Amino acid sequence: MEQVKIIALKESVLEDNEQDAQALREELKSRGTCLLNLMSSPGSGKTTTLLALNRAFNGRLRWGVMEADIDSAVDAQTMQEAGVPSVQLHTGGMCHLDADMTRQGVRALGMEDAELIVLENIGNLVCPAEFDTGAAINMTILSVPEGDDKPAKYPLMYETCDMLVVNKIDTLPIFDFDKARMERCARERNPAIEIFYISAKTGEGVQALADALVRKVKEWNAT
Amino acid sequence: MEQVKIIALKESVLEDNEQDAQALREELKSRGTCLLNLMSSPGSGKTTTLLALNRAFNGRLRWGVMEADIDSAVDAQTMQEAGVPSVQLHTGGMCHLDADMTRQGVRALGMEDAELIVLENIGNLVCPAEFDTGAAINMTILSVPEGDDKPAKYPLMYETCDMLVVNKIDTLPIFDFDKARMERCARERNPAIEIFYISAKTGEGVQALADALVRKVKEWNAT
Numbered sequence: 001m002e003q004v005k006i007i008a009l010k011e012s013v014l015e016d017n018e019q020d021a022q023a024l025r026e027e028l029k030s031r032g033t034c035l036l037n038l039m040s041s042p043g044s045g046k047t048t049t050l051l052a053l054n055r056a057f058n059g060r061l062r063w064g065v066m067e068a069d070i071d072s073a074v075d076a077q078t079m080q081e082a083g084v085p086s087v088q089l090h091t092g093g094m095c096h097l098d099a100d101m102t103r104q105g106v107r108a109l110g111m112e113d114a115e116l117i118v119l120e121n122i123g124n125l126v127c128p129a130e131f132d133t134g135a136a137i138n139m140t141i142l143s144v145p146e147g148d149d150k151p152a153k154y155p156l157m158y159e160t161c162d163m164l165v166v167n168k169i170d171t172l173p174i175f176d177f178d179k180a181r182m183e184r185c186a187r188e189r190n191p192a193i194e195i196f197y198i199s200a201k202t203g204e205g206v207q208a209l210a211d212a213l214v215r216k217v218k219e220w221n222a223t
Numbered sequence: 224m225e226q227v228k229i230i231a232l233k234e235s236v237l238e239d240n241e242q243d244a245q246a247l248r249e250e251l252k253s254r255g256t257c258l259l260n261l262m263s264s265p266g267s268g269k270t271t272t273l274l275a276l277n278r279a280f281n282g283r284l285r286w287g288v289m290e291a292d293i294d295s296a297v298d299a300q301t302m303q304e305a306g307v308p309s310v311q312l313h314t315g316g317m318c319h320l321d322a323d324m325t326r327q328g329v330r331a332l333g334m335e336d337a338e339l340i341v342l343e344n345i346g347n348l349v350c351p352a353e354f355d356t357g358a359a360i361n362m363t364i365l366s367v368p369e370g371d372d373k374p375a376k377y378p379l380m381y382e383t384c385d386m387l388v389v390n391k392i393d394t395l396p397i398f399d400f401d402k403a404r405m406e407r408c409a410r411e412r413n414p415a416i417e418i419f420y421i422s423a424k425t426g427e428g429v430q431a432l433a434d435a436l437v438r439k440v441k442e443w444n445a446t
Contacts, residue, residue, distance in 0.1 A: 042264045042348050042377060043369025070349065072375045093379065095318065095349040123376070124349050125265050126293065126318035145368035145391065146266025152295045153346070154265060156316065168368065174394065 004076040006088045007108045009068075012100035017131060021099035024134030028106070033114050034217045035102070037135035039157065041150075042123030044143040045167045047075045048200040050118060054084055055203075056210030061217060063116040066105040068097055075120065085111055096127035099134045116217045125154040136220050139163040144171050148182035151189055158189040163196065165209060170199040227299040229311045230331040232291075235323035240354060244322035247357030251329070256337050257440045258325070260358035262380065264373075265346030267366040268390045270298045271423040273341060274305055278426075279433030284440060286339040289328040291320055298343065308334055319350035322357045339440045348377040359443050362386040367394045371405035374412055381412040386419065388432060393422040 012020075028035050040046050050065060057063070064085040067075040076088035087108045091097065097105075102119055109117065119135065121128045140161040142150050145168060151158045158164065164186055166179075179197075186193055196212070198205035235243075251258050263269050273288060280286070287308040290298040299311035310331045314320065320328075325342055332340065342358065344351045363384040365373050368391060374381045381387065387409055389402075402420075409416055419435070421428035 041266060041346070041369075042373055043366075069376055071378050072372075074372065074375070093349075093353070095347075122349060123264070124318075124347055126316075126345060126347050127350065130316070143266075143368065145366065145394070146264075149295075149297065150265055152297070153292055155294050171368070171394070171397065174397070 004073055004080050004086055004088055005108060006073050006090060007105060008090050008092060009097070009101045009104050011094070012098050017098045021132035021134040024099050024103050025136060028134065028136070031112065032221045034116050034137065034220045035133070035135045036116060036118045036137045036139060037121055037133045038118055038139050038141070039121045039125070039128045039161070040123060040141035041125055041146055044123070044141040044146065045200050046120050046123070046141055047078055049141060049165065049167060049198070050079060050120065051082055052200040052203060052206045053210050053213065054082055056206045057214065060214050061115050062111070062113055063118065064109050064111040064114050066109055066117065066119045068105070068120060068122050070122065085109065091122060095122055095124050096131050097121060097133055098131045102133040115221055125150070125157045129154070129157040129160045137162050137216060139165060141165045141167050143168040144175050144177045148178045151182060151185040155189050158186050158193065161190070161193060163194045166195065166197045167200055169197050169204060170202050227296055227303050227309055227311055228331060229296050229313060230328060231313050231315060232317070232320070232324045232327050234317070235321050240321045244355035244357040247322050247326050248359060251357065251359070254335065255444045257339050257360065257443045258356070258358045259339060259341045259360045259362055260344060260356045261341055261362050261364070262344045262348070262351045262384070263346060263364035264348055264369055267346070267364040267369065268423050269343050269346070269364055270301055272364060272388065272390060272421070273302060273343065275421070275423040275426060275429045276433050276436065277305055277307055279429045280437065283437050284338050285334070285336055286341065287332050287334040287337050289332055289340065289342045291328070291343060291345050293345065308332065314345060318345055318347050319354050320344060320356055321354045325356040338444055348373070348380045352377070352380040352383045360385050360439060362388060364388045364390050366391040367398050367400045371401045374405060374409040378412050381409050381416065384413070384416060386417045389418065389420045390423055392420050392427060393425050
């Protein structure tokens with residue numbers, strides 16, 4: 001198997017990240033690519049979810065993945081081995097990606113015809129929420145073992161995201177996780193947030209999430 | 224039950240955090256207080272571990288807790304209800320605490336005779352590892368559901384910490400978590416790291432951790 005490409009990101013010299021993010025969003029829109037920014041705590045199952053989505057997409061989307069990490073190339077290698085074009089982005093200790101760093105990744109990935117590019121952001125509920133990456137869709141994963149109180153403790157993440165994926169629902173019987181409490185709290189912060197329940201491990205709920213994503217991506221690229 | 228004190232931390236104006244951290248460490252040492260900086264991902268069980276430790280300390284330490292959070296006062300209230308003097312520190316969106324913010328918390332807690340003060344840092348494996356808070360002991364919690372690959376992905380956290388607590392070991396049978404792989408990887412980064420396995424929920428392993436901490440705190444304060 002081909003070694004995955006590893007890119008050391010350079011820190012942005014641009015002053016206005018929001019303007020830059022808007023420019024990147026428009027560039028990607030004009031070429032028919034929807035960028036999804038995937039955020040979560042460390043270990044919530046971002047890569048496992050992407051692998052499960054790949055099976056459920058079942059060839060309906062041309063897509064690629066940018067795996068951001070402080071170190072290691074494990075995730076990009078895993079995605080590539082599953083047949084998804086991938087690059088590994090190293091942030092050199094940085095706790096988030098901004099739009100300029102995201103653009104460096106998009107260039108390195110080089111999939112001009114991609115309908116969807118997923119940025120797997122650094123595992124962190126704080127800093128990534130503060131930086132617009134140029135994504136059309138912001139998604140966060142909350143895994144059941146982390147607890148139902150995360151929307152109360154990391155409000156900006158939930159305000160920023162269009163989609164909330166609750167992962168590891170196969171472990172609901174063994175953790176104290178009150179779905180109603182979590183939903184109430186997330187919707188207080190963001191009434192429009194769409195919530196999906198999945199187990200990336202068992203596959204439960206993944207098809208519905210994949211179908212919703214395919215629909216969103218095709219819509220975004222068509223308008 | 225008395226309402227817990229909530230402190231809005233001010234951003235530090237000091238240039239040299241390392242110097243400031245060293246000064247705070249010496250101040251605390253001269254009054255016989257050991258500061259422990261507790262770090263982890265969101266939802267690893269920091270507060271639940273502190274509650275379990277409180278039971279296992281069984282009155283052997285005069286101790287207090289500073290609960291840092293972006294929002295909410297849930298954790299400090301929980302600790303106070305368990306009889307542990309606590310303050311809630313709000314960082315106003317900041318992803319970590321530096322030594323000056325820690326000093327503001329120590330003053331607000333006001334326990335001049337504390338043998339141990341625990342700073343429960345923001346749930347984040349990246350930024351808190353970069354800032355010396357003035358702590359004598361740095362501890363990180365890794366919960367089993369997060370996976371055994373965290374030391375490879377967040378190396379600085381493991382390099383920085385003296386103690387690693389692996390929590391939620393009651394869930395080992397249902398997650399793919401290779402203890403040997405995790406230990407090898409953590410010790411590659413930090414050969415001296417002390418590793419403890421606990422379940423804060425069932426209490427397994429907590430007594431050994433509490434005993435080790437009592438010993439460390441008494442030793443640090445005595446020398």
